[in-house]
Amino acid sequence: MIEYGQEDRQEISLKKAEKFRQYALDYLDAKKEVLTGFQLADNYAGQKERIKTALGASEREWQDWKWQLANRISSVEMLEKIFPLTLTQKKDFTTIQSKFRWAFTPYFASLMDPVDERCPVRKQMLPDIREMELTGVTDFSGEEYSSPVDNLVRWYPDRVAVHVTNVCAGFCRHCLRRRKIGEVDQATSADNLEEILQYLRDNREIRDVLLTGGDPLTFHTGWLDRILSALDDIEHIEIKRIGSRAPIVLPQRVDEELCEMLSRHHPLYINIQVNHPREITADSARALDLISRAGIPIHNQSVLLRGINDSAVIIKALNHELLKVRVRPYYLYHCQGTIGIEHFRTPVETGIEILENLRGFTTGLAVPNYIITPSGLGKTPLAPEYQISSGEGFVLLRNWEGIVYRYDNPGRSGEE
Template identity: 45%
Template structure:
């Protein structure tokens, strides 16, 4: 009898109808993410592959006659970069054809990969997304479309080592050194055959240019990879920038948290902490790169108060898939890195086999916005030709604009009319094609200013 009374009281409870609507809506939302949840189970991540990474690490250490202590020494990692195909074949299975292609490509384009990054490569998969980023491909030579300098950096350099495309910020190119020379690198024309940091004279000239141009408030130190420089040299550059009153923030663009996380040491973090506000933007492209060693590095940086962002590049065969990109962004947030940009790949000579269509990038954005937290939604950016600057690309959410209202499309593809600057009486009639699970009135109420 008591059970019957409780059931009857539930049916007449004033919140029961609202709860039923909410439960129906929750079911719709759950259905919308089912495809990702299914796909995510099969996406390899650095944390899932930890055991395999450790096995490959041991093999590399044994081959090089090194110890765990050596592995954690970033200078050892730099000295032992693999850049010879004969050595590579003893650490990574290659067919004769693959080895021949690498040897052929190396005559034109330099390559080198750190022992750490090599340990992340799948030995039984020539299409491994890590391997494709680090090991040369014959397609680099067969590229008849790309340009040496599509961003016209040589024409946007008003002083040595400076690249300037915007009014209030600029880049200092501090070195051509990298822990691993990415096969999609936008500055491969600068790599050369020898590691060559910028001279003291060039850096001083760059700093004097910044000092003389008071509108410059934001300086990005990049390269190459500036974190391949010594702590003392970086400290000197940052101190000089600190002493320029109009420079408000410093940024470092570095891929070492991905390719050589051993570079992030307590000493480095203590030095960087002296130069706040300072930001580090790094470059993870696939969930396989988000490892426990990367987490150790990013956690040290985060504890030093350094804000971390990620600038992924959309790369064919590596991450041009909505589920993979979403998984990457989720993995990044777990290691204190905020997804910042997805760059459309630039048509750099030797890299155009990685270039996707813009539609693929927009499809990824369609499957991020609304389908995951805003923290996991970066900007999709295409660089305008000739160094004209970054241009954000978005799916079309604003459908039309009128005097009193606008028509918008939500992340689910539903169409609403919203007031434009207030709610005149004429705006309450819904368009005939409105599709809302709540009805137009509820949608209108949700958009009414409080």
């Protein structure tokens, strides 16, 4: 219990309200530097028209997800049609291509600044010569040592992840599964899928299956329907989840037909990945709205990336944008030591500091779990320390502002 002394209640309330108001105003000032996708809508519309012209695409083609996927920007020749490139960039991008494939949809290209290399959308997709330093580990998460069946990863007692394809609408430069991307698009074979389904049938403790990739939403609706139906037929599978960046990188993919099919497979959840508020646009908001209307809860799993979103202001703005489109910020992943992505990694302390600046300062729904995924060991959550010490019948805590207080701990004394 906090003792407030003799001051007038009204006076104390006003002082506190003023202090809280100042916190919020400080954030609003800092946030002026962080532009959102909606604020950049005019720029995006201009870039879209420019890219359409350069690629000779009609509006109808642009809105067709199959056209977007088939016309991913994936070579220097294509890239220089839409962005000015220096000779060094051309050479670097070609060199990187020999080791790590790169590709992204024309739609996602329209969110990138054509010249500013600091653009947070561009940095996620355009290769960087630092990738060739080849620091890091090919399979940092130890998936290869956690796969009782090829393309099925088991890190936990009651749930598994299934890699159904290596195809993505855009190959994120920070991808932890870049080893799976390979040189060509490839779906998991029907035989391998059958092996996976048999494993699931044989293991009655598996109640939760995550379909991931690659990106399962790059499948045709009928094929995804068949996979989900096969999972529905296994009685002990209680929930299904899909990991997809398509609503963000390829929002054209999300249409009534897809959502109608998905709505036949409840309980179903979708996890997306948005890393910067610039990625939430009218197009992605429409896609997310359709998914929500199909009764599918959407959670976001950001990756903490140096030079892209490594500040509390950006993550807070991102999470506010997500909540506005009914997406719950769920995880903030520490960027792990996968090969060729060292330049994206931040110290662990950066993530903890970001959480410190979110908890209490904004809606609890906007505070994700900060997660490290060590090799083969599953997720480890990290958080600022709020418990300072404990003693007989009490704990010493601090609140989100750093105010230290003693709290009665009846549970502990009651046990004795």
